Every structure is written in C-alpha cells, then in structure tokens.
Amino acid sequence: MVAALIAVIVAVPFGADVESRLSQGGITAPGSEAARADDLLNTVFKSGSPHLVFLVKAPASVDDEDVAEKGRALTGRLGDEPGVVQAASYWSLDRARPLRSSDGRTALVMVRLDGDEDTVRTTAKRLLPRTVGERDGLEITATGATAVRMDIEERSEEDLVKAELLAVPVVLVILLLVFRSVVAALLPLLVGAIAVVGSFVILRLLDMVVPVSVFSVNITTALGLGLAIDYSLFVVTRYREELSHGHEVADAVARTVRTAGRTVVFSALTVALSLSAMLVFPMYHLRSFAYAGIAVVVLASIGSVVVLPALLAALGRRVDALDVRRLVRRRGAADKPPRSPEEGFWHRLALVVMKRPLVFSLAVVAFLVTLGLPFTRVEFGDSDDRVLPASSAAYQGAQVLREDFDSREGSPLSVVLPGLDATSGAGDVTAYATALSEVPGVTRVDAATGSYAHGRQVAPPDEASGRFGAAEGTWLSVVSDTEPYSEAGLGLVGLVRDVPAPSEALVGGQAALLVDSKATLGDKLPAALGIIAVSTFVLLFLFTGSLLIPAKAIVLNLLSLTATFGAMVYIFQDGHLRWLVGDFNVTGLIDIDTPVLMFCVAFGLSMDYEVFMLSRIKEEYDRTLDNTAAVAWGLEHTGRLITAAAALVAAVLLSFATSGLTPLKLLGIGLALAVVVDATLVRGILVPAFMRLAGRGNWWAPPFLRRLHRRIGLSD
Template identity: 75%
Template sequence: MGTWLARRRVLVLLLTLAALVVAVPFGSDVESRLSEGGITAPGSEAARADELLNTRFEGGSPHLVFIAKAASSVDAADAAKEGQALTDRLAKEPGVVQAASYWSLGNSEALKAKDGKSALIMVRLAGDEDQVRKHAKRVMPTVIGEQGPFKLTATGATAVRMEIEKQSEEDLVKAEMLSAPLVLIILLLVFGSVVAASTPLAVGVLAVIGSFVVLRLLDMVVQVSVFSVNITTALGLGLAIDYSLFIVTRFREELAAGREVHPAIAETMRTAGRTVLFSALTVALSLSAMLVFPMYHLRSFAYSGIAVVALAALGSVIVLPALLAVLGRRVDAWNVLWWRRKSKNSGARSDREGFWHRLAMAVMRRPLPFALTVTAVLIALGIPFLRVEFADSDDRVLPASSAAHQGAQVLREQFDSQEGSPIAVVLPDLDPQTDSKDVAAYATALSKLPDVTRVDAATGSYNAGREVAPPSEISQRFAAKGTGSGTWLSVTSDTEPYSQRGMSLVSTVRAVPSPSESLVGGQAALLVDSKDTLGDKLPWALGIIAASTLLLLFLFTGSLLIPLKAIVLNLLSLTATFGAMVWVFQEGHLRWLVGDFTVTGAIDIDTPVLMFCVAFGLSMDYEVFLLSRIKEEYHRTGDNVSAVAWGLERTGRLVTAAAVLVATVLLAFATSGLTPLKLLGVGLALAVIVDATLVRGILVPAFMRLAGRANWWAPRPLARLHKRIGLDD
C-alpha cells in the first residue's frame, strides 16, 4: 500500500485537494443545521408525558420565563394593564401555544417577587426541540428590553439552552485559535523542521473538515447534537496529530537508516501505518459503546467521534504517505532548532540507552514497590468520585454574565417557588368534566406532599390539602385540545428540579395513588428517567469496551494476559480523572487554576459516560503505540526485559509528545465559559497526561516485568487461532 501510494502521490494529493474544495463550503455551516436537544431518554415515562403534553394538550412546563420588572409595583394600574396586554399579545404569537402571567392568573402571589416590583410571564412553545428553538429565537427579541413600564429579561429552559449553544460556538472558535499556534510550536520542538511539523497539522485540519461533512450527511438521516462538534474538533485535531506524528517519526527513522524514499514509505506503512489503523479501530470501538444509549445527545458523540477517528486514520495512512513521497528528504527542511542543525541524522533511531530506557530498567529492578505506590496514588486520587452527585445542565453552567443565568438567579432569590419548572402529571384516561371529583381528590393529595407549594388542575388550584382558587378561564389549559381526551396537573414546588430533593419529589409524586393511569413529566422527571436509562445501559457499554479491547489486543499480540493488563491499567489511569471531576468541579476546588465557574454540587449526568469512552479510547491509543514497539523488540530478541525497556525508549518521547499535543488541544477548552466543556477539557487532558506518564512510564514496565514470559502466553487453542487470524507482520 505504501509503495502504491508513493507511486501515485500526485493523483492522491489532487483528489484530496478536490475533495477539500467541495467539503469546506458543504460542512462550514454544519453547526446551524444540527439539533440542540437530545438529552431525553426516548420512550421513558417522562418523555411520553411530554409528548402527550405537546400533542394532546399543547401545554406543560414553560419554555420561556420572562421577568417583568417595574419601577414601583407590578400592581400599579399602568403595570397591570400593560402586563395583561403583553400576555395577550404573546398568546397570539405564531408558535406560542400558551402564555400565562401574574396578571392573567388572578394575581397569584407565587408569580410575584418578594419586593413586589417584578412578576413572571410564562410561555409554552409548539413543536419538538428544534421547532421550539426556532420559535424562541423569533419571539424573544420582540419582548426583551423596555416594554412600557417594564424592563423584561428572559430565562427558562429554552433560553438557557440557546445561550449554552451560542457560548459553545464562541468557545470552540476561541479554543481553536488558542490551541493551533501552541500545537505548531510543540511540533516544531519535536521535529525541529517547519515542514515536518506542518504535516501532522495538515492531516488534523483534513480530519476536522471531513468530520463536519460526515456530520452534515448524518443529520440528513438521524438527529445529531450540535454539541458533538466540540468533541469532533478536539478529537480530530488530537488524533490526527498523534497518528501523523507516529508515521512521520518512523519515516524519518527509515530515511536516517539509509533507505530510499519509496522503500522508507513502504516500511513505514508496514509498521507504523498498520499500528495506526489498529489503534484507530480500538478508539472507534471504545466510542461506539455510546451507541447503546438511546439519547441522541450521547449517540451524536459516537457518530462524530467514530467519523473523526476514521478520517484521522485514513488521512494519516493515505494522504500523509503521498505527501511524504512528494517531500522525500525535504521533510527535514527549514530546521529552526539551531542545536539540531549539525546533525544530519536527526531522525535516526538511536541505540543509546536514553531516559526512557533507564526509567524502565529502574522500575523493572523493583517492580512491586513501584506498582503498589503508583496504584495507591491513583486510587487515592479517585476516592472523591465516591461522593459524586448527578444533575443536568441548567443556567448555572453558563458564565455569571449570561442574561439567562442572571434571570434564573433572580427567580431563585426573589420568588418562593419554581414556577418555570413544575412537575407535570398527565392523566390521559380521565375527563376533567365527568371525572372532576377524581381530579380534585388527586390534586388535593398531591398538594399535601412535602416541598409542593401549589397544584393547578382543571378543577382549580390547591395548596396544603385544600382548594385555594376555583377553576377559571385559564384552567381550560388542563383539558385536551380538539378531539382528544384526558387532563393534566401542574405540581409546583420550592425545590430546584435538578437537585436531589427535586428528583426525590418525582419519586414521591409517582408513588401517590392516581385515579387512573398517570405519567409524570417535567424537567426533574426527565432527569430521573435519563439517570435510570444510563444506569440500565451502562453495563452494555462497558461490556462492549471490554470485549472489543480483549479481542483486538489478543489479535494484535497473541497474548491472553496483555489485554487484561491493558483494561486494568486503563481503568486505573481514569481514577485520577474521575476523582478530579468531583473534587474540582462538583466541590469547587482549584477554581483559580481551571477558571471560575458556578459550583452546583453536581456533575452533568452525561459527562462521565462521555469522558470514560473518550479517555479509554485515548489510553488504548498509547497502549497500542507502546505495544507495537515492545512486540517488535520481543520478536527480534526474545528477551522480555530488554523488549520492554527498548520499546519504551523507542516510544517514550513520541508518546509524551503526542500526549502533550492532545492535552494542549483539550486544555484549550478550559478557557470555555461553559462548565461542562471546561470539565471535559481539563478531565480528558488529565487522563491523557496520567496515562502517558505514570501508566506508560511506570505501571506498564512494572507489570510486564512481574509477568515475565507469561506476557506472551496463551492457551494452545488460542495460540493456534492467533497464528491463523492474528495480526502478525
């Protein structure tokens, strides 16, 4: 393959250029076309409740909450008149299915601020998540700002999600601008040559652009989350640089060893190219584990991750060899490191015992103390994860300067209940007219629950087990529209929907006997059901990762022990990451270092799953790089200790450079104003650094020294199977 590509180098590069010319305009607007939601578990009770609320009742939790602040009192004559007029106008806006306010709901005290100067207007929009977002983008600018005696600001679930999306796009551009020059500088330090340093960066750009095209095509078939673009950029750039670094380094070694350009490319592809493809397969399979989760938010990360891994690998083994064939020995041109200019064989493989060889030998002289010490440190760093609490992203993941965040803070501080995020209980088989007694009795029972401040139903409003307001014109919103049947109830509480109390209240509401089948929905219920779904599917995801790792590493090495070792060590390398996730981002330590953020006391529920799959894949990436050289040396010498030491020496500098490059790309996300993106960047960067240093530098040589020749053992049936279908050269 290397020879074929070298001979047809011009054709390959021209085809790549032509594809790039088409891809850039096609994929450039991908973010504007992708979906913003996808965090709901489809088919869950809460999802079915929300579907009925949308289709049968055109009601439910408000998408937008407008805070109308008056100069004096919201009960002043001019304020009351304008407030009612504004509510009526919003109710008639296209895409608005319901608008209710302090004034339209009979001056309900729950909708008035403690100081009496602010009141709420709540708006429910039509359609699915994408349609709701489009309606909100049109409605919000017509309301925000000065409106008669009021100054209006917007918050609510949809306003928050829209600001998160906008912030995400801005932070992605900022991260790219920050990481690109840093990556180029590091590549220059690694290679010394401007030309050699530019080649991995070029492949990274190709991978990212190509993945945007894949996401655009996928969006024509399935829903794809807009937030997958962030992981696409980071992974694409990082992995493409990793793979290209590995190939360019091997190519320079072969040239320095005396080979001509075309034979050097052929040997590079036979060794490093094969390793890159195998490594990409292991990373892609780790990411594919996210496909078992039904939420398309997580599935989108799998789509984009697999696409960018495949493109990074293909760019490295197809485009890069053709480019190297054109460059030839000029790959070392424009040397900017003066101390390397005297050496004509700067890429030559040295047989001198360097730092990594000496480190490996020192570890293997006392493997048990080293292994126990590092393992104890990693486990200790992971202990905070035992205190993890899960929630969903709300306004507090936004910067403090965000309008939606500031509005939500006003709701917390000035209003006694969570009017913008009630629990919705749907009774699809009850008629609010003929079954009014059953509805009233059920609403009365729900109003007695702890933390419940009010229950609104077709039969009136209830508090503490008694009716506090009779049915009114606005109560008609609890009846089905058109020819449908059924009713629903709004349960308002004084708890944050994503808090432990909020989730406990969902369970309590579901435990109250209902007069007919009931479905409990709303933000808190969606979180409870998503948490349960993730818990149910997680063993399957872990099983996919474990099985694919065991199989692929067995095919790669022929060993039964090395794949098991890889899983155990990779899990150990993640303990520090997951501990830091809780200690830093849940509990709020080191904000001076990672950048300020709002401490919510919980971690976004999707983040650990995403981080585990991505970090495990990256760890396997470095595992394969190291094992390829260890295996090569072992087959040459048959000496396990020597093979480990020289394998680490050959890859130590390379893996460290790759880890620094990937960590640089990921750490750029620490500049994000969004807490989940900041967490993802810092957490994954930490995982990469720990894996490339403590695990690859100490635990791997210690373990392989303790195992000795058993590293390469397999039962006879498996050994025969490996000879037939294994991936030996």
C-alpha cells in the same frame, strides 16, 4: 493527494454551517415515563411547563395600573405570536401571588411554544430579540429551559472558535520542538484539518437521516485535531527513522505504512470501538458523540495512512526542510553525537522501574486510587442555567427566580392522566390533586378543578384552568419550592409517583426527565462497558497473541481514569481549585452525560498509546525473546513520542478550559488530565512494572489460541 485536496475544497463550504443545522436536544430518554408525559403535553394538550419565562421588572410596583395594563398587553401580544400555544402572566392569572417577586417589583410571563425541540428553538430565536430589553418603561429579561439551552449553544460556538485559536499555535510550537522542522511540523496539522472538515460533512449528512446534537461538534474538533496529530506524529517519525537507516524514499514510505501505518489503523479501530459503546444509549445526545467520534477517528486514520504517505513520497527527504536547528548552528553550536537507545531517558527509566517493579506498581496504584476516591460521592444532575457564566442574562434571570420568588414556577412537575375526563371525573381529579398538594415540598397543584395547597383547595377553576383538559384526558401542574436537579427535587419525583392515582399517571418535567435518564443510563451502562471490554480484549489478542496483555491493558486503562473521575468531583462538584481552572458556578452536581462521554473517549485515547507502545515492544520481543530488554527498548522508542502526543492532545483539550460553560471546561480539563496521567504514570511506570512482574507470561496463550492467532492474528 490531489484527490484529497479537491475533496477538502468541496467539503469546506458544505460543512461550514454544520452547527446551525444540527439539533439542540436529545438529552432525554425516549420512551421513558417522563418523555411520554411531555410528548402528550405537546401533542394532545398543547401545554405543559413553560419554555420561556420572562421577568418583567417595573420601576415601582407590578400592581400599578399602568404597569398592569402593559403587562396584560405584553401577555396578549406573546400569546398571539405564531408558534406560541400559551402565554400566561401575573396579570392574566388574576395577579396570582406566586408569579410576583417578594419585593413586588418583578412579575412573570410564562410562554409555552409549539413543536419539537428544533421548532421551539426557531420560535424562541424570533421572539427573544423582540421582547427582551427596555420596553415601554419595563425591563424584560428572559430565562427558562429554552432560553438557557440557546445561550449554552451560542456560547459553545463562541468558545469553540476561541479554543481553536488558542490550541493551534500551541500545537505548532510543540510539533516544532518534536520535529525541529517546519515542513514536518505542518503535516500533522494538515491531516487534522482534513479530519475535522471531513467530519463536519459527515455530521451534516447524518443529520439528514437521524437527529444529531449540535454539541457533538465540540468533540469532533478536539478528537479530530488530537488523533490526527497523534497518528501523523507516529507516521512521520517512523518515516524519518527509516530514512535515517539508509532506505530510499519509496522503500521508507512502504516500510512506514507496513509498520506505523498498520499500528495506526489498529489503534483507530480500538478507539472507534470504545466510542461506539455510546450507541447503546437511546439518547441521541450521546449517540451523536459516537457518530462524531467514529467519523473523525476513521478520517484521521485514513489521512494518516493514505494522504500523509503520499505527501511524504512527494516531499522525499525535504520533509526535514526549514530545520529550526540551523539557527542554533549559525551561532556556533555543535551538533550532538547520536545517542544509543541504552543511553536514553526512557530506557533508563524502564530499567529502574523493572528492578523494583512491585514497589513502583503499588505506589502508583495507591496514588491513583487515592485521587479517584472523591468519585465515590458523585451526585449527578443535568445542564441548567448554572453551567452558564454569571454574565449570562439567562443565568441572571434564573437567579432572580431562585432568590425573589417562593416557588419554582418555571420548572413544575407535570402529571398526565390519559383517559380520565376532567369533567365526568372531576371528583377523582379533585381528590388526586388534594393528595398531591400534601406531598412534602409541593407548594401548589393546579388542575382543571382549581388550585390546591396543603391538602385543601385554595382557588376555584378559572379561565386558565381549561388548559388542563382535553378529550384524551387531563393533566395537573405540581409546583414545588425545590431546585429541580437537587437531591430534594429528584426525590420529589418519586414521592409524586407514589401517590395513588385514579388512572394511569405519567409524571414529567425537568426533574422527572433526569430521574428517568439516570435510570436508563444505569440500565445500558453494563452493555456499554461490555462492548468496550470485549472489543479491547479481542483486538489486543489479535494484535499480540497474548491473553495477559489485553487484561493488563484494560485494568491499567481503568486505573488511569481514576484520577480523572476523582478530579471531576473534587473540582467541579465540590468547587475546589477554581483559581487554577477558571471560575465557574458550583452546583454540587456533575452533568449526567459527561462521565459516560469522558470514559469512552479517555479509554479510547489510553488504548491509542497502549497500541503504539506495544507495537514496538512486540517488535523487539519477536526479534530477541527477551521480555525485559523488549520493554526497555519499546519504551525508549515510544516514550518520547507518547509524551509529545499526550502534550499535543492535552494542549487541544486544555483550550476548552477557557470556556465559560462548565461542561466544556470539565470535559477539557478531565480528558487532558486522563491523557497526561496515562502517558506518564501508566506508560512510564505501571506498564514496565507489570510486564516485568509477568515476565514471559506476558506473551502466553493456550496452544489452540496460539494456532488461532497464527491464522487470523494481526501481524506483519
């Protein structure tokens, strides 16, 4: 216990600034065509899509000579800044019409920065405060991919603090209702704090070796508090139960670690394996969630089976100190006599369900499948400015681009032709650019040989055209009038890639990166699902010695997720129930990484409750060999705890619903719904119904597997 306290004191200052040290990117699929194109643009051409787009609003017209002079000066000043490889504007590009708004009052300055994602972010942090705002009578607003990402990161940090401040008091109240003792209620919070602080340290250490996404901090906090509280809840409850049976403190601690502690370790292993499935994806954004999740699960389990038992041994029977029920007794209320298990709500519910198991199971399955139907029309996208609240400057600037400009100048496709010389191959470049300009949705193609639109050259090459050529090849900018992450924007990538090129052509840009990320996720998803299914099946077999129970657990866990994924589309893609969950911008898309993250986390949490429930059912079945009685007894001894644990985890997750960021709001509400559905409909109805229908077949395994289980199974 002393060692744990010293470790926490040392860890707090080391992990306190972890968010400022982690990386912001990692959402692209490394090695994909789009990633290779963007890498060549960065390293060879020092050019490409702008990282920052400044909207410069004039009092009257951007064509006024005074405004034009200030615009050229601003462009030149930005171009001379360290870390800026290119700055171009309406004024420096000979008053290019697409860079002026329809009302003539706003013009664009586009800035490309040098370096990787973290270097770009550092440069942008230096530039933005010195550029935006009222400058020389001009109103300057910043948007663009990097400005949006920075705003998302900043708001994520703020929302995380707000969520913690909201969640902790609610969790403490629920723990007081469960334990009715201040001391007992504080123990799970203490273990949760240890798990979160320790995970921050691990993330910072990992970042010294591999890139770690800053957004993994959010899942660390939610899982750390949720799982640590879950595990501690079961350990403390079992300890108090052993004390109530007349055991001495030392014996009660030992028995608690041998039973509940063993179950906690096994549960943590199943959750960690579910999260490890994200390691098969090459995007370090997803891999970071696995790092963070596995770290916090391990620390939560260690805190629950090592630190917490030490605290319980030190406290002894004082674990029930500061009993809140004394207030009631002082007012003259009498203590209720202890209630037998047969009189409990969960025991009676299990018996009711098991009298008509087929009716109950079919009704609940039909209900969950119905809730999940909206997911059949899911449309995937990526986080852009629309995940920000309407008050965000980056979002407001992007809206001006959408509404007042004819084309998406800030998010063109980039077509890289490595090995094709723009001078000797000028004819090939011209022919290719002309063909690209004829693609539906393309408004303009800029190349080393000039600009093209609708199958003809509309402008000769100028001073800015030199950026399209290098010794290693050339590239073209394909500007369209489509939203990058829309169905039309993604379809445009395929149309551009289908145009015959004079040499190898690599298509990059925001839309192309998303297309390739979707393909990569689709390719790796079977492996991820296989890891979850196989590891879950094997571990539950080792835990129970049964073949049917692991299969049942996987099927029911998938069912518990149907409502979550249906709600994801119904609420966040379609825009329903915003009055209930908090206002957000409806994009008609779901962030492509979120379903993968939610599936792995929610499946792990479902297995968490499955293991705790099965541990008590199996304990009673081994004693009585009566399947029906064991299910009712096990549900009675875990139903209240699982419900309390689900309420605690849901309280932590729902605090994320207060976020102004749509992905965080979606993650919190979706996972909270998954936890609540699993703890009520699945554990309370489907598990007893299915186990009643299977009867003694629940515990069947062929003789050779029974012998294997006796040798290597996880039994007391």
